[in-house]
Amino acid sequence: xxxxxxxxxxxxxxxxTYCIAPYARDEAHVRDMxxxxxxxxxxxxxxxxxxxNCAKYGIGVFANGILPGWWGGDGDxxxxxxNSAPLSKIRDAAAAFADHPAxxxxxxGDEPSAVDFPHYGKTLALAEELFPGKxxxxxxxxxxxxxxxxxxxxxxxxxxxxxxxxxxxAYMEHVKNDYLCLDNYEFAAGIGRFxxxxxxxxxxxxxxxxxxxxVIQVNSSKPDVWLSKDQLRHQAFTCMAYGAVALNWACWTxxxxxxxxxxxxxxxxxxxxxxxxxxxxxRALEPLYMAYRNTGTVFLGAKEAADEAVLESxxxxxxxxxxxxxxxxxxxxxxxxxxxxxxxxxxxxxxxxLFFADVxxxxxxxxxxxxxxxxxxxxxxxRPILAGDAEISEADGVYTAVCPxxxxxxxxxxxx
Numbered sequence: 001x002x003x004x005x006x007x008x009x010x011x012x013x014x015x016x017t018y019c020i021a022p023y024a025r026d027e028a029h030v031r032d033m034x035x036x037x038x039x040x041x042x043x044x045x046x047x048x049x050x051x052x053n054c055a056k057y058g059i060g061v062f063a064n065g066i067l068p069g070w071w072g073g074d075g076d077x078x079x080x081x082x083n084s085a086p087l088s089k090i091r092d093a094a095a096a097f098a099d100h101p102a103x104x105x106x107x108x109g110d111e112p113s114a115v116d117f118p119h120y121g122k123t124l125a126l127a128e129e130l131f132p133g134k135x136x137x138x139x140x141x142x143x144x145x146x147x148x149x150x151x152x153x154x155x156x157x158x159x160x161x162x163x164x165x166x167x168x169x170a171y172m173e174h175v176k177n178d179y180l181c182l183d184n185y186e187f188a189a190g191i192g193r194f195x196x197x198x199x200x201x202x203x204x205x206x207x208x209x210x211x212x213x214x215v216i217q218v219n220s221s222k223p224d225v226w227l228s229k230d231q232l233r234h235q236a237f238t239c240m241a242y243g244a245v246a247l248n249w250a251c252w253t254x255x256x257x258x259x260x261x262x263x264x265x266x267x268x269x270x271x272x273x274x275x276x277x278x279x280x281x282x283r284a285l286e287p288l289y290m291a292y293r294n295t296g297t298v299f300l301g302a303k304e305a306a307d308e309a310v311l312e313s314x315x316x317x318x319x320x321x322x323x324x325x326x327x328x329x330x331x332x333x334x335x336x337x338x339x340x341x342x343x344x345x346x347x348x349x350x351x352x353x354l355f356f357a358d359v360x361x362x363x364x365x366x367x368x369x370x371x372x373x374x375x376x377x378x379x380x381x382x383r384p385i386l387a388g389d390a391e392i393s394e395a396d397g398v399y400t401a402v403c404p405x406x407x408x409x410x411x412x413x414x415x416x
Contacts, residue, residue: 037279060104105135237408243294325413332373
């Protein structure tokens, strides 16, 4: 699929965040956001002060309040979107639109029911025509939203269809854009929900050749819990192993849950430095990672070393893996990785790639100790290229890579 032209560079791995309260829209706060590694904002209004400051620091805004707002909520709204936002309102919004360099996109809503996908298909198609160059942003439910009780008539369900796979399939059928975006808050719903959600979404993106965007959490569902740096790493790198090209952290200021990046006075919490560090690690992986495109994902490691969430994820667990360039790839003893198989994007890479996300220990101990490792051989004529915090050695044609726990590592094999 040809990616739609936008006013920002979709060849980059984009890092975003949700929610920015009025007290965080001044220049100093926006500069801090840029220094934390944020590229774009969601759930943000077209506030002139915010937009000017974002333009100054190169941060894009997917602005709400331009198109009619919509949220699926608990399912009571299912089937009501067309009446709330007829196409005439989309045309009226475009006629009244005042553009700004910081407006990268237009927010079209959040977590709609599948019952509303037919009208969303018409809405997004019209909005893309009326707002040229702007990304029309729509985020979907996670797989732990409620489901219909096996009847087509029941519309109180959030999803509006019997299964989550049906929900994603309905989106692909009715909404003909070039991406899929959804949220999943792993440390609220559980890792056992996270992995299957990534598989369903990534598989759909592969089938339809769409970009995969994920909304994940830097905050916590419990007021007495602060997510660790390793928990942030686990979310980001696992999403990348499934091919995500945009990661959106919830939340910068209060939106939902607790313990955001900024507190209610605008002061940085402990999450700021954690997020800045993880975003820096993501950014270091970006050039090599974005030269390749995910073609599928497995868990690499011995089944006896994998936890229940891995074994029940729906993603295959394999002891060895090979592709055109990497041969006999194996996890070290006791190690498990989410392994993304990658192929070169046109004019951006060559050969083949692999992305490794360490998922060995998801108990997330207070103090992380130890390292993880994997080994591989290369097909004749290839040399390895590394991005990420890992050390590689070679002996008798076998390469060994050693990385810290919870690391993300990108490897490419290019012609020597």
